[in-house]
Amino acid sequence: MKIKEIGINTICTHVGEIDDEQFKGAISPLYMSTSYAYEDVEIKRYPRYFNTPNQEALGKKIAALEKCEAGLIFGSGMAAVSHSMLAFLHKGDHVVLPNTLYGGTYNFVVEEFDKFGIEYSFAEGFTEADFTSVIKKNTKVLYVETPSNPLMLITDLEMVARIAKERGIITMIDNTFASPVNQNPADYGMDIIIHSATKYMGGHSDICAGAVAASEKHIMQIWNLAKNIGGSLSDYTVWLLERSIKTMALRVKAQNKNAMKLAKWLDKHALVERVYYPGLKSHPDHKIAKKQMRGYSGMLSFELQPSLDAEVFMKSLKLIKQSMSLAGVESTILSPAKTSHALLSLEERKRQGIAEGLLRFSVGIEEKEDLIADFEQAFEAIETREYSAEGF
Ligand SMILES: *Cc1c(COP(=O)(O)O)cnc(C)c1O
16 A cells, blocks of 8 residues: 555554564564674664664654655654754855744754854744745755744745745754644645654653654755764664554544634633634634644643733642643643743743743643633632732
């Protein structure tokens, strides 16, 4: 069967699996060997060459999930981001990025690029004019992230691929928030597709890994750099990640569904100022999201009424835990103003639309009724507190 003809759950479960020829076991055997014979073999295998049996097998699954020719697995999402950029950007080259960017990626650019002599510009927004106005003669890479963190803003991938192709520029996307279940950027002509596999691919908050999918030619260019830098992932984690991905589509579809329900419920709540979820018709980018996403992901953000104390609200939650990371089967919540965007000034946060009472919610697979009940009791807790503060 051709990979294009099989469904997402079948790709998740089977593509890339290693046949256990010796014992006929149901799952891929784990090969922990760091040392392989070099004579009379097709490939000289070594973990830092990203070509052990398990690394190779998982690479095929990643490629199939993103409808690309090839895939590579890394030791973290940031290793996938940094290798991809450095493989295509040389001294004197220029890269265009959006101004709302995953914090680690932003730090990588502003703290490291000067020493490599790589120039960069941040686009003011996500429209065609925002990008084309900062593209220069030496621009080699156009990098995007959609949905964005934490406001879930959407970039039109078809537009990005078109303006880049017209100018001979390579396009890269961090597809972590959508996951391959909800969005395949290759369908819209994007070149390099990057994931923090720590998030939806791993899905259980117990694996740190990264992944890249692209054409055979582009993956070779990244691999040429990767084998010298050495950010490969241990085979044991590769094997665990293969297992995790088997249920990725089941998990993510359940998370999409829960997120949509919760977004609608929060949107109607009197103590909520606004909800940012691309699945809501009220989201400014809903139309583009509908065009390029199959599901709207398990990530949403919402803003409490300005008079309410977001800290107290979060501390009152019992089932939903505060957490820096996201995309696990368990629901987690975070205050961008206190964590990812804490180093920005109040004015800069305001400019980016990050209110002090904004909360980013990573929706898990729990029963939606239980999540709603947890929110309800936290809303009750802050309401009582506000009233008592005012002398009621
Ligand atoms: C977490 C994350 C990364 C970085 O991944 P690590 O596995 O933590 O290195 C990159 N991009 C996005 C959107 C992320 O959420």
